[in-house]
Amino acid sequence: MASPGVERGPLAGVHVLDLSRVLAGPYCTMILGDLGADVIKIEQPNGGDDTRSWGPPFMTTPEGRESAYFLSTNRNKRSVVIDLKDPGERVFLEGLVRWADVIVENFRPGVMERLDLGDEQLQRLNPGLVRLSISGFGDDGPESSRVGYDHILQAEGGLMSITGAPGGPMVKVGVPIADITAGLYGVIGILAGLIERVGSGRGQRVSTSLLAGQIALHVFQGARYLVAGEVPGLSGNQHPTVSPYGVFEAHDGSLVIAVGNEAIWERFAPLVAIEPRDERFATNALRLAHTRELNELMTSALSQRDVASWLRDLSSAGVPAGRVKRLDEVYSDPQVRQQNLVWSAPHTTLGTIELPGSPLRFGRSPVSLRFAPPTFGEHTDEVRGEFDASGVDARANLRGPSDTSSPRTIRSD
Structure with missing residues (x-):
């Protein structure tokens, strides 16, 4: 449940079915959740999102442990455990597809089709659905079947070749920038798809990839090669085209x-x-x-x-x-705190935790941490109960094939 008295964000009423895992997709859906969307995160029964086991650091609780990595990209979501391959879950899953305005997945090309959740099937179930696919190397092409992890795409997307000190080794960026960029472009694509749907009444497929995001990040470095024929190299901590x-x-830092x-x-x-x-x-x-x-x-x-x-x-x-500041200095900076760039919320097992906040602010609509990152399957019974409470004709009470404009809810917040 949303916290009592919390105002509705700019995406309130938008329903997101999140089939993604690891970082690019979860980062995308976290942003949508921050903006007020109702995000249901689907996790597989065998431990859920991969990042739940990524660490240390882990925070130990009486119920087990929580990964800081998972916590970083999964706030403002409800976690529901579903075996996507189980025929017995099909009615529930199709009901959620009909409920959704947006579905996000980052499987390798072909996996959604094998799950009988390909574009044609999704469009049949919900013609208004905006369907985001995030892959490593793209939907098609000779390398589309490759698994794409962030560091691999920083390397193959050229970013590492321009990152590092001249004469020294090339290095990766200190955050998973390929995943983050793909997630951000995914948000842009989803929002554009929702706006287009207002006029057409129809959803559509949107796709991006870690590779595409890396190319987009090249900006002037890419133009140096494509326009001027220069192959940029390592420039370290000095700008390659502006000086000083x-x-x-200085004396002390x-x-x-x-x-x-x-x-x-x-x-x-x-x-x-x-x-x-x-x-x-x-x-x-x-x-x-x-x-x-x-x-x-x-x-x-x-x-x-x-x-x-x-x-x-x-x-x-x-x-x-x-x-040049360390992260402890950043998060204690009065400007960072005044700008509400650190959020706190009560976590089910950890108590009150702090997380990096949203960089967005609106004049009227709030952007907020409505609920902390979920424990594994925390909302399974809640969401199944909402589905069951809508009766045998649940699909009609969620989103019917003819209804592609205004969102409906399983429940009221």
């Missing part, structure tokens, strides 16, 4: 300085005892050509003082800069 823009060392245009350069250079119109550094192109010399001069000046004093002077001069 990167990480620099690291800071990032971003000189994004010539006006900022004019204000910044005197702070580090450099003549702005020095013929080596007078334009961005010249600064890039003389990066080593420029960085040596900057390092010599910056190392004389601590980060805090530099940030004060840089701010006074209108030069964008920031401290």
Whole structure:
């Protein structure tokens, strides 16, 4: 149940059937849940979502243990255990399909068809259903059957080839960025599909992949190759096309300085005892050509003082800069707390827990943590009870084939 008195989010009334697992799909459906959608997460009987066993860290409870990884992407959902291969579950499953506005899955291509949940079958059951498929390498093509995990796609999608210090080893991003990006593009696709349905009255298939998301992230680096024929390499903590823009060392730690245009350069250079119109550094192109010399001069000046004093002077001069922070410093930052970027909620077995909050804020509609990530199968009886309570003609009380516009509910929140 939603918490008493909680206002309805912008996606209130939208029903999401989540067949996904691990990260890309669950991240997508978590965002929809944050926005107010009613998300039912289907988990297999043999332990559920893979990430329930990913750790440490695990938090021990009298009932077992909870994985921090699972908790990170599964709030605002109800967990229901169903064996998708069990014929005895077919009526229940089809009822949920009829109830849903959106279905999300990240099986390999062909698995949904083997479960008799292919596009034709889903469209027959619910013509208004928006069906999101997230795969590793795409729906079709010579590598469509490959299993796609985040690190593999960071490698094969080219992101690792541009991440790391020059002359050193290439590295992956510190979060599962391929999964996250696919999940975000999945949300965009779902929202576009729901808007299109308002006019057409019909749902449709939407698909994306971890590979596609990585290509989308290339932005200017991709254009460097496709337009200019340059193959980007490792640029480390310095921007490859803007200078100075990167990480620099002060007396007691690291800071990032971003000189994004010539006006900022004019204000910044005197702070580090450099003549702005020095013929080596007078334009961005010249600064890039003389990066080593420029960085040596900057390092010599910056190392004389601590980060805090530099940030004060840089701010006074209108030069964008920031401290390099650890996560403990981030989550204790007053700005982060004031922006409601840390959410808390009572978990069934862990008590009150904190999680990273949503980055979205609306003028009227709330975005909130309505309920904590579920324990395995926590809502199975609840949802089955709602289904059973609707009687023999449950399908008519959920969503009939002719009803493709306004959402209906199994229950009222």
